[in-house]
Amino acid sequence: MSREGVTPQSEDFSAWYNELVVRAQLVDRGPVRGTMVIRPYGYRVWELLQADLDRRIKEAGHDNACFPMFIPESYLKREAEHVEGFSPELAVVTIAGGKELEEPLVVRPTSETVIGEYMAKWIDSHRDLPLLLNQWANVVRWEMRPRMFLRTTEFLWQEGHTAHADEDDAMRETMWALDAYAAVARDLAAMPVVPGEKTPGERFAGAVRTYTIEGMMRDGRALQAGTSHYLGTNFAKAFEIQYQDEAGALTLAHTTSWGMSTRMIGGVIMTHGDDKGLVLPPRLAPYQVVIVPIGRKEQGEEAAAEARRLGAAIKAMGIRVHVDDNRPQLSPGFKFNEWEMRGVPVRIELGKRDIEAGVATLARRLPTVEGQGKEQIPLDKLPELLPGILAEFQAFLLARAEAFREEHTADVDGWDAFAEQVSGGWARAFHCGRTECEDEIKAETAATPRCIPLEAPAESGACVKCGQPSAYGKRVIFGKAY
16 A cells, blocks of 8 residues: 555555545545545635636636426426437436426436427527527436546536527537637647547437547546437427528527536546546646745744745735645644645745745655655745746646646557457557447447547548548547446
Protein backbone atom coordinates (compact mmCIF):
# COMPACT_ATOMS: atom_id res chain seq x y z
CA MET A 1 0.00 0.00 0.00
CA SER A 2 1.21 3.51 -0.79
CA ARG A 3 0.85 6.68 1.26
CA GLU A 4 -2.41 7.09 3.21
CA GLY A 5 -3.43 3.56 2.28
CA VAL A 6 -4.35 4.29 -1.36
CA THR A 7 -3.80 1.22 -3.52
CA PRO A 8 -1.17 1.81 -6.24
CA GLN A 9 -2.53 2.22 -9.76
CA SER A 10 -0.37 -0.61 -11.07
CA GLU A 11 -1.82 -2.98 -8.49
CA ASP A 12 -5.52 -2.17 -8.95
CA PHE A 13 -6.53 0.96 -10.84
CA SER A 14 -10.19 0.59 -9.88
CA ALA A 15 -9.39 0.30 -6.16
CA TRP A 16 -7.03 3.29 -6.45
CA TYR A 17 -9.82 5.39 -7.91
CA ASN A 18 -12.52 4.30 -5.45
CA GLU A 19 -10.28 5.00 -2.47
CA LEU A 20 -8.92 8.29 -3.76
CA VAL A 21 -12.22 10.05 -4.43
CA VAL A 22 -13.10 9.53 -0.75
CA ARG A 23 -9.69 10.21 0.78
CA ALA A 24 -9.21 13.39 -1.24
CA GLN A 25 -12.52 14.64 0.17
CA LEU A 26 -14.25 14.91 -3.20
CA VAL A 27 -17.26 12.75 -2.39
CA ASP A 28 -18.87 10.54 0.19
CA ARG A 29 -21.20 7.66 -0.55
CA GLY A 30 -24.89 8.57 -0.48
CA PRO A 31 -27.55 6.83 1.61
CA VAL A 32 -29.07 5.13 -1.46
CA ARG A 33 -27.01 2.64 -3.44
CA GLY A 34 -25.27 4.34 -6.34
CA THR A 35 -25.76 7.91 -5.11
CA MET A 36 -23.03 10.29 -4.01
CA VAL A 37 -22.67 13.28 -1.73
CA ILE A 38 -20.38 15.76 -3.47
CA ARG A 39 -18.29 17.40 -0.78
CA PRO A 40 -17.32 21.10 -0.97
CA TYR A 41 -13.87 20.39 -2.43
CA GLY A 42 -15.35 18.24 -5.20
CA TYR A 43 -18.25 20.60 -5.81
CA ARG A 44 -15.86 23.50 -6.25
CA VAL A 45 -14.22 21.62 -9.14
CA TRP A 46 -17.69 21.27 -10.68
CA GLU A 47 -18.44 24.96 -10.13
CA LEU A 48 -15.26 26.00 -11.95
CA LEU A 49 -16.06 23.76 -14.91
CA GLN A 50 -19.71 24.85 -14.84
CA ALA A 51 -18.83 28.57 -14.84
CA ASP A 52 -16.60 28.26 -17.89
CA LEU A 53 -19.03 26.11 -19.88
CA ASP A 54 -22.01 28.26 -18.90
CA ARG A 55 -20.14 31.33 -20.17
CA ARG A 56 -19.53 29.64 -23.53
CA ILE A 57 -23.17 28.55 -23.76
CA LYS A 58 -24.50 32.05 -23.08
CA GLU A 59 -22.01 33.74 -25.39
CA ALA A 60 -23.30 31.48 -28.19
CA GLY A 61 -26.84 32.81 -27.65
CA HIS A 62 -28.42 30.11 -25.49
CA ASP A 63 -30.75 30.84 -22.56
CA ASN A 64 -30.87 28.81 -19.37
CA ALA A 65 -34.22 27.36 -18.32
CA CYS A 66 -35.49 24.86 -15.74
CA PHE A 67 -37.84 21.96 -16.47
CA PRO A 68 -39.52 19.50 -14.05
CA MET A 69 -37.69 16.40 -12.87
CA PHE A 70 -40.91 14.35 -13.02
CA ILE A 71 -41.98 13.38 -16.54
CA PRO A 72 -45.26 11.62 -17.44
CA GLU A 73 -44.44 8.11 -18.61
CA SER A 74 -46.54 8.69 -21.73
CA TYR A 75 -44.08 11.39 -22.88
CA LEU A 76 -41.25 8.87 -23.16
CA LYS A 77 -43.44 6.35 -24.97
CA ARG A 78 -44.13 8.84 -27.75
CA GLU A 79 -40.59 8.32 -29.12
CA ALA A 80 -40.31 4.52 -29.27
CA GLU A 81 -36.53 4.20 -29.77
CA HIS A 82 -35.90 6.69 -26.96
CA VAL A 83 -37.97 4.87 -24.36
CA GLU A 84 -36.56 1.51 -25.41
CA GLY A 85 -33.02 2.82 -24.99
CA PHE A 86 -33.62 4.22 -21.51
CA SER A 87 -36.10 1.68 -20.15
CA PRO A 88 -33.58 -0.39 -18.11
CA GLU A 89 -32.29 2.76 -16.36
CA LEU A 90 -35.59 4.41 -15.44
CA ALA A 91 -36.73 5.19 -11.92
CA VAL A 92 -40.54 5.37 -11.85
CA VAL A 93 -42.87 6.90 -9.23
CA THR A 94 -46.20 5.11 -8.89
CA ILE A 95 -47.40 6.36 -5.47
CA ALA A 96 -47.56 10.00 -4.33
CA GLY A 97 -49.51 11.65 -1.54
CA GLY A 98 -50.36 8.22 -0.21
CA LYS A 99 -52.29 7.27 -3.37
CA GLU A 100 -51.50 5.34 -6.50
CA LEU A 101 -51.01 7.68 -9.43
CA GLU A 102 -53.25 7.43 -12.48
CA GLU A 103 -50.14 7.68 -14.65
CA PRO A 104 -46.63 6.70 -13.47
CA LEU A 105 -44.03 9.47 -13.40
CA VAL A 106 -40.47 8.92 -14.62
CA VAL A 107 -37.68 10.64 -12.70
CA ARG A 108 -35.79 12.62 -15.36
CA PRO A 109 -33.08 10.49 -17.07
CA THR A 110 -32.74 13.22 -19.75
CA SER A 111 -35.18 15.89 -20.91
CA GLU A 112 -35.74 15.57 -24.67
CA THR A 113 -39.37 14.54 -24.14
CA VAL A 114 -40.52 17.17 -21.65
CA ILE A 115 -38.63 19.94 -23.42
CA GLY A 116 -40.03 18.75 -26.74
CA GLU A 117 -43.54 19.14 -25.34
CA TYR A 118 -42.89 22.79 -24.51
CA MET A 119 -40.97 23.54 -27.69
CA ALA A 120 -44.16 22.57 -29.52
CA LYS A 121 -46.07 25.14 -27.45
CA TRP A 122 -43.54 27.94 -27.84
CA ILE A 123 -42.75 27.62 -31.55
CA ASP A 124 -45.27 28.91 -34.11
CA SER A 125 -43.34 30.66 -36.84
CA HIS A 126 -39.95 30.49 -38.54
CA ARG A 127 -39.27 33.73 -36.65
CA ASP A 128 -39.23 31.71 -33.39
CA LEU A 129 -36.23 29.72 -34.63
CA PRO A 130 -33.65 28.83 -33.67
CA LEU A 131 -34.81 28.16 -30.11
CA LEU A 132 -31.66 27.70 -28.02
CA LEU A 133 -32.19 26.33 -24.50
CA ASN A 134 -29.90 24.95 -21.82
CA GLN A 135 -30.61 23.43 -18.42
CA TRP A 136 -28.33 22.78 -15.43
CA ALA A 137 -29.94 19.91 -13.57
CA ASN A 138 -29.67 16.57 -11.83
CA VAL A 139 -30.78 13.39 -13.57
CA VAL A 140 -31.42 9.82 -12.44
CA ARG A 141 -30.37 6.65 -14.25
CA TRP A 142 -30.52 3.42 -12.26
CA GLU A 143 -26.99 2.08 -12.57
CA MET A 144 -26.28 -1.60 -11.95
CA ARG A 145 -22.53 -1.07 -11.38
CA PRO A 146 -22.15 2.44 -9.94
CA ARG A 147 -18.84 4.26 -9.51
CA MET A 148 -18.46 7.73 -8.04
CA PHE A 149 -18.61 10.48 -10.69
CA LEU A 150 -18.36 7.99 -13.56
CA ARG A 151 -21.67 6.16 -13.25
CA THR A 152 -23.95 7.11 -10.39
CA THR A 153 -27.69 6.73 -10.00
CA GLU A 154 -28.02 10.50 -9.68
CA PHE A 155 -25.59 12.99 -11.19
CA LEU A 156 -25.29 16.63 -12.21
CA TRP A 157 -25.03 17.90 -15.76
CA GLN A 158 -26.05 20.47 -18.28
CA GLU A 159 -28.28 19.52 -21.19
CA GLY A 160 -28.66 21.75 -24.21
CA HIS A 161 -31.82 21.42 -26.31
CA THR A 162 -32.33 23.39 -29.50
CA ALA A 163 -34.79 23.59 -32.40
CA HIS A 164 -33.89 24.74 -35.92
CA ALA A 165 -35.51 25.38 -39.28
CA ASP A 166 -33.46 22.81 -41.17
CA GLU A 167 -30.80 20.13 -40.98
CA ASP A 168 -27.91 22.42 -41.90
CA ASP A 169 -28.60 24.82 -39.02
CA ALA A 170 -29.16 21.96 -36.58
CA MET A 171 -25.90 20.30 -37.63
CA ARG A 172 -24.00 23.55 -37.11
CA GLU A 173 -25.39 23.61 -33.58
CA THR A 174 -24.48 19.96 -33.01
CA MET A 175 -20.89 20.59 -34.03
CA TRP A 176 -20.68 23.85 -32.06
CA ALA A 177 -21.53 21.94 -28.88
CA LEU A 178 -18.96 19.25 -29.67
CA ASP A 179 -16.28 21.88 -30.23
CA ALA A 180 -17.23 23.64 -26.98
CA TYR A 181 -16.86 20.38 -25.04
CA ALA A 182 -13.50 19.63 -26.64
CA ALA A 183 -12.29 23.13 -25.70
CA VAL A 184 -13.44 22.76 -22.08
CA ALA A 185 -11.75 19.37 -21.80
CA ARG A 186 -8.51 20.66 -23.27
CA ASP A 187 -8.36 24.18 -21.81
CA LEU A 188 -9.67 23.50 -18.30
CA ALA A 189 -9.20 19.80 -17.60
CA ALA A 190 -5.91 19.50 -19.56
CA MET A 191 -7.54 16.39 -21.05
CA PRO A 192 -6.71 15.82 -24.70
CA VAL A 193 -9.79 14.35 -26.34
CA VAL A 194 -10.59 12.90 -29.74
CA PRO A 195 -13.80 14.31 -31.25
CA GLY A 196 -15.66 11.87 -33.44
CA GLU A 197 -18.95 10.33 -34.48
CA LYS A 198 -20.47 7.28 -32.82
CA THR A 199 -21.27 4.23 -34.90
CA PRO A 200 -25.00 3.42 -35.35
CA GLY A 201 -24.76 0.79 -32.61
CA GLU A 202 -23.45 3.38 -30.15
CA ARG A 203 -25.82 6.25 -30.96
CA PHE A 204 -28.00 7.99 -28.40
CA ALA A 205 -31.49 6.48 -28.38
CA GLY A 206 -33.60 8.46 -30.84
CA ALA A 207 -30.72 10.33 -32.48
CA VAL A 208 -29.90 10.46 -36.18
CA ARG A 209 -26.22 11.16 -35.47
CA THR A 210 -24.26 11.18 -32.20
CA TYR A 211 -20.89 12.86 -31.69
CA THR A 212 -18.54 12.39 -28.75
CA ILE A 213 -15.27 13.49 -27.21
CA GLU A 214 -13.19 10.52 -25.99
CA GLY A 215 -10.35 10.82 -23.50
CA MET A 216 -7.80 8.18 -22.51
CA MET A 217 -7.37 7.46 -18.81
CA ARG A 218 -4.07 6.35 -17.26
CA ASP A 219 -5.12 2.70 -17.36
CA GLY A 220 -5.57 2.90 -21.14
CA ARG A 221 -9.37 2.90 -21.01
CA ALA A 222 -11.57 5.43 -22.76
CA LEU A 223 -13.95 7.89 -21.15
CA GLN A 224 -16.83 9.42 -23.07
CA ALA A 225 -16.57 12.95 -21.67
CA GLY A 226 -19.34 14.76 -23.54
CA THR A 227 -21.84 14.04 -26.33
CA SER A 228 -23.76 16.05 -28.91
CA HIS A 229 -26.72 14.65 -30.85
CA TYR A 230 -28.46 15.62 -34.07
CA LEU A 231 -32.00 14.33 -33.51
CA GLY A 232 -33.34 15.11 -36.98
CA THR A 233 -37.14 15.37 -36.91
CA ASN A 234 -37.64 12.27 -34.73
CA PHE A 235 -38.69 14.19 -31.61
CA ALA A 236 -40.38 16.89 -33.69
CA LYS A 237 -42.69 14.22 -35.14
CA ALA A 238 -43.39 12.70 -31.73
CA PHE A 239 -44.17 16.07 -30.09
CA GLU A 240 -45.41 18.03 -33.12
CA ILE A 241 -42.62 20.61 -32.97
CA GLN A 242 -43.47 22.46 -36.15
CA TYR A 243 -43.39 25.98 -37.49
CA GLN A 244 -45.00 28.01 -40.25
CA ASP A 245 -42.38 28.73 -42.89
CA GLU A 246 -42.18 31.88 -45.01
CA ALA A 247 -44.60 30.37 -47.53
CA GLY A 248 -47.12 29.63 -44.78
CA ALA A 249 -46.64 25.85 -44.78
CA LEU A 250 -46.28 23.87 -41.54
CA THR A 251 -42.81 22.33 -41.35
CA LEU A 252 -41.19 20.04 -38.78
CA ALA A 253 -38.30 21.54 -36.82
CA HIS A 254 -34.92 19.82 -36.56
CA THR A 255 -33.72 19.40 -32.98
CA THR A 256 -30.46 18.76 -31.14
CA SER A 257 -29.42 17.84 -27.63
CA TRP A 258 -26.01 17.79 -25.97
CA GLY A 259 -24.61 17.27 -22.48
CA MET A 260 -21.58 17.23 -20.19
CA SER A 261 -21.77 15.96 -16.62
CA THR A 262 -19.91 15.48 -13.33
CA ARG A 263 -18.37 12.46 -15.09
CA MET A 264 -15.76 15.00 -16.27
CA ILE A 265 -14.45 15.19 -12.69
CA GLY A 266 -13.81 11.45 -12.83
CA GLY A 267 -11.98 12.05 -16.09
CA VAL A 268 -9.72 14.65 -14.48
CA ILE A 269 -8.89 12.24 -11.66
CA MET A 270 -8.03 9.34 -13.96
CA THR A 271 -6.20 11.42 -16.59
CA HIS A 272 -3.72 13.03 -14.18
CA GLY A 273 -3.72 11.25 -10.80
CA ASP A 274 -0.89 9.08 -9.45
CA ASP A 275 -0.09 6.85 -6.49
CA LYS A 276 0.27 9.91 -4.23
CA GLY A 277 -3.27 11.08 -5.00
CA LEU A 278 -4.97 13.69 -7.14
CA VAL A 279 -3.14 15.89 -9.61
CA LEU A 280 -5.41 18.81 -10.42
CA PRO A 281 -4.98 21.12 -13.42
CA PRO A 282 -4.64 24.66 -12.03
CA ARG A 283 -7.71 25.92 -13.91
CA LEU A 284 -9.92 23.37 -12.12
CA ALA A 285 -8.16 23.31 -8.74
CA PRO A 286 -10.23 24.67 -5.82
CA TYR A 287 -6.92 25.88 -4.37
CA GLN A 288 -4.25 26.60 -6.96
CA VAL A 289 -1.73 27.42 -4.21
CA VAL A 290 -1.59 26.36 -0.57
CA ILE A 291 0.73 28.07 1.89
CA VAL A 292 1.89 26.03 4.89
CA PRO A 293 3.50 28.12 7.67
CA ILE A 294 6.12 26.21 9.68
CA GLY A 295 7.03 26.66 13.33
CA ARG A 296 5.68 26.42 16.85
CA LYS A 297 4.52 29.02 19.33
CA GLU A 298 6.05 32.44 18.60
CA GLN A 299 7.89 31.25 15.47
CA GLY A 300 4.70 29.63 14.25
CA GLU A 301 2.70 32.81 14.83
CA GLU A 302 5.29 34.87 12.98
CA ALA A 303 5.26 32.41 10.05
CA ALA A 304 1.45 32.35 9.99
CA ALA A 305 1.27 36.16 9.93
CA GLU A 306 3.73 36.32 7.03
CA ALA A 307 1.84 33.50 5.25
CA ARG A 308 -1.40 35.48 5.50
CA ARG A 309 0.33 38.56 4.12
CA LEU A 310 1.76 36.52 1.26
CA GLY A 311 -1.62 34.90 0.69
CA ALA A 312 -3.30 38.29 0.31
CA ALA A 313 -0.68 39.35 -2.26
CA ILE A 314 -1.19 36.12 -4.20
CA LYS A 315 -4.99 36.47 -4.08
CA ALA A 316 -4.61 39.97 -5.53
CA MET A 317 -3.07 38.31 -8.60
CA GLY A 318 -6.36 36.47 -9.19
CA ILE A 319 -5.06 33.16 -7.83
CA ARG A 320 -7.12 30.84 -5.62
CA VAL A 321 -4.94 30.51 -2.52
CA HIS A 322 -5.41 28.89 0.89
CA VAL A 323 -3.30 29.49 4.00
CA ASP A 324 -3.24 26.37 6.20
CA ASP A 325 -2.73 28.22 9.48
CA ASN A 326 -5.55 27.02 11.72
CA ARG A 327 -4.49 23.43 12.45
CA PRO A 328 -1.53 23.77 14.87
CA GLN A 329 -2.08 20.22 16.13
CA LEU A 330 -0.93 18.81 12.78
CA SER A 331 2.70 18.59 11.71
CA PRO A 332 3.93 20.32 8.52
CA GLY A 333 4.74 16.89 7.08
CA PHE A 334 1.16 15.72 7.58
CA LYS A 335 -0.11 18.85 5.83
CA PHE A 336 2.34 18.41 2.95
CA ASN A 337 1.11 14.85 2.41
CA GLU A 338 -2.53 15.86 2.68
CA TRP A 339 -2.31 18.64 0.10
CA GLU A 340 -0.34 16.35 -2.18
CA MET A 341 -3.14 13.78 -1.84
CA ARG A 342 -5.71 16.46 -2.69
CA GLY A 343 -3.85 17.47 -5.82
CA VAL A 344 -2.98 21.12 -5.12
CA PRO A 345 -0.77 22.29 -8.03
CA VAL A 346 1.63 24.43 -5.97
CA ARG A 347 2.56 24.28 -2.29
CA ILE A 348 4.52 27.02 -0.56
CA GLU A 349 6.40 26.32 2.67
CA LEU A 350 7.25 29.27 4.90
CA GLY A 351 9.28 29.12 8.12
CA LYS A 352 11.36 31.45 10.29
CA ARG A 353 14.57 30.85 8.31
CA ASP A 354 12.74 31.45 5.03
CA ILE A 355 11.37 34.75 6.29
CA GLU A 356 14.76 35.90 7.56
CA ALA A 357 16.28 35.07 4.16
CA GLY A 358 13.40 36.76 2.34
CA VAL A 359 12.43 33.60 0.46
CA ALA A 360 9.76 30.91 0.37
CA THR A 361 10.10 27.26 -0.61
CA LEU A 362 7.92 26.28 -3.58
CA ALA A 363 6.98 22.69 -4.47
CA ARG A 364 4.99 21.69 -7.56
CA ARG A 365 2.63 18.70 -7.38
CA LEU A 366 4.65 17.22 -10.26
CA PRO A 367 7.99 18.45 -11.60
CA THR A 368 7.49 20.03 -15.02
CA VAL A 369 11.20 19.55 -15.76
CA GLU A 370 13.13 16.34 -15.06
CA GLY A 371 15.02 16.56 -11.80
CA GLN A 372 13.07 19.60 -10.66
CA GLY A 373 12.37 19.56 -6.92
CA LYS A 374 11.67 22.21 -4.33
CA GLU A 375 13.03 25.65 -5.09
CA GLN A 376 13.43 28.84 -3.14
CA ILE A 377 11.90 32.01 -4.58
CA PRO A 378 12.20 35.57 -3.20
CA LEU A 379 9.07 36.54 -1.30
CA ASP A 380 8.70 39.84 -3.08
CA LYS A 381 8.83 38.14 -6.51
CA LEU A 382 6.65 35.14 -5.73
CA PRO A 383 3.14 36.60 -6.34
CA GLU A 384 4.06 37.92 -9.79
CA LEU A 385 5.82 34.66 -10.77
CA LEU A 386 2.97 32.33 -9.78
CA PRO A 387 0.65 32.96 -12.78
CA GLY A 388 3.42 31.82 -15.10
CA ILE A 389 4.25 28.81 -12.92
CA LEU A 390 0.61 27.74 -12.88
CA ALA A 391 0.23 28.22 -16.65
CA GLU A 392 3.36 26.13 -17.19
CA PHE A 393 1.95 23.37 -14.98
CA GLN A 394 -1.38 23.40 -16.86
CA ALA A 395 0.43 23.07 -20.20
CA PHE A 396 2.68 20.33 -18.81
CA LEU A 397 -0.30 18.20 -17.75
CA LEU A 398 -1.91 18.50 -21.18
CA ALA A 399 1.33 17.58 -22.97
CA ARG A 400 1.92 14.63 -20.62
CA ALA A 401 -1.59 13.30 -21.21
CA GLU A 402 -1.21 13.71 -24.99
CA ALA A 403 2.07 11.80 -24.94
CA PHE A 404 0.54 9.02 -22.85
CA ARG A 405 -2.38 8.66 -25.27
CA GLU A 406 -0.10 8.48 -28.31
CA GLU A 407 2.13 5.90 -26.61
CA HIS A 408 -0.92 3.71 -25.98
CA THR A 409 -2.63 4.04 -29.37
CA ALA A 410 -1.71 2.07 -32.49
CA ASP A 411 -2.98 1.20 -35.97
CA VAL A 412 -3.76 -2.51 -36.17
CA ASP A 413 -4.98 -4.70 -39.02
CA GLY A 414 -4.92 -8.26 -37.64
CA TRP A 415 -7.23 -9.71 -35.00
CA ASP A 416 -4.49 -10.94 -32.66
CA ALA A 417 -2.78 -7.54 -32.71
CA PHE A 418 -6.15 -5.88 -32.12
CA ALA A 419 -6.94 -8.02 -29.06
CA GLU A 420 -3.50 -7.33 -27.60
CA GLN A 421 -3.69 -3.57 -28.26
CA VAL A 422 -7.09 -3.04 -26.63
CA SER A 423 -5.98 -4.89 -23.51
CA GLY A 424 -4.18 -1.73 -22.40
CA GLY A 425 -4.87 1.03 -24.89
CA TRP A 426 -6.68 2.06 -28.05
CA ALA A 427 -6.64 0.39 -31.43
CA ARG A 428 -7.27 2.27 -34.67
CA ALA A 429 -8.80 -0.35 -36.95
CA PHE A 430 -11.09 -0.77 -39.96
CA HIS A 431 -14.66 -1.68 -39.14
CA CYS A 432 -17.55 -2.92 -41.27
CA GLY A 433 -20.08 -0.88 -39.26
CA ARG A 434 -22.36 -3.82 -38.44
CA THR A 435 -23.77 -3.89 -34.91
CA GLU A 436 -23.49 -7.69 -34.87
CA CYS A 437 -19.76 -7.41 -35.50
CA GLU A 438 -19.40 -4.84 -32.71
CA ASP A 439 -21.19 -7.22 -30.35
CA GLU A 440 -18.76 -10.01 -31.23
CA ILE A 441 -15.76 -7.74 -30.68
CA LYS A 442 -17.11 -6.67 -27.30
CA ALA A 443 -17.87 -10.26 -26.25
CA GLU A 444 -14.32 -11.39 -27.04
CA THR A 445 -12.28 -8.36 -25.92
CA ALA A 446 -14.61 -6.06 -23.89
CA ALA A 447 -13.66 -3.30 -26.38
CA THR A 448 -16.21 -1.12 -28.16
CA PRO A 449 -15.97 1.41 -31.01
CA ARG A 450 -15.33 4.68 -29.21
CA CYS A 451 -15.68 6.95 -32.24
CA ILE A 452 -15.00 7.54 -35.90
CA PRO A 453 -12.46 10.37 -35.50
CA LEU A 454 -13.40 13.53 -37.33
CA GLU A 455 -9.79 14.37 -38.19
CA ALA A 456 -8.60 10.89 -39.18
CA PRO A 457 -7.12 10.52 -42.70
CA ALA A 458 -9.12 8.81 -45.42
CA GLU A 459 -8.27 5.09 -45.57
CA SER A 460 -9.98 1.87 -46.51
CA GLY A 461 -9.41 -1.77 -45.64
CA ALA A 462 -10.96 -4.95 -44.35
CA CYS A 463 -12.84 -5.07 -41.02
CA VAL A 464 -10.45 -6.22 -38.30
CA LYS A 465 -12.99 -8.79 -37.09
CA CYS A 466 -15.05 -10.10 -40.02
CA GLY A 467 -13.01 -9.07 -43.05
CA GLN A 468 -15.84 -7.21 -44.79
CA PRO A 469 -15.05 -3.81 -46.37
CA SER A 470 -14.77 -0.88 -43.98
CA ALA A 471 -17.90 1.27 -43.81
CA TYR A 472 -16.45 4.66 -42.89
CA GLY A 473 -13.52 5.39 -45.19
CA LYS A 474 -11.21 5.77 -42.20
CA ARG A 475 -10.07 3.85 -39.14
CA VAL A 476 -12.30 3.62 -36.05
CA ILE A 477 -10.95 3.95 -32.51
CA PHE A 478 -11.68 0.89 -30.35
CA GLY A 479 -10.98 0.53 -26.66
CA LYS A 480 -12.32 -0.61 -23.33
CA ALA A 481 -14.35 2.13 -21.71
CA TYR A 482 -15.86 3.41 -18.50
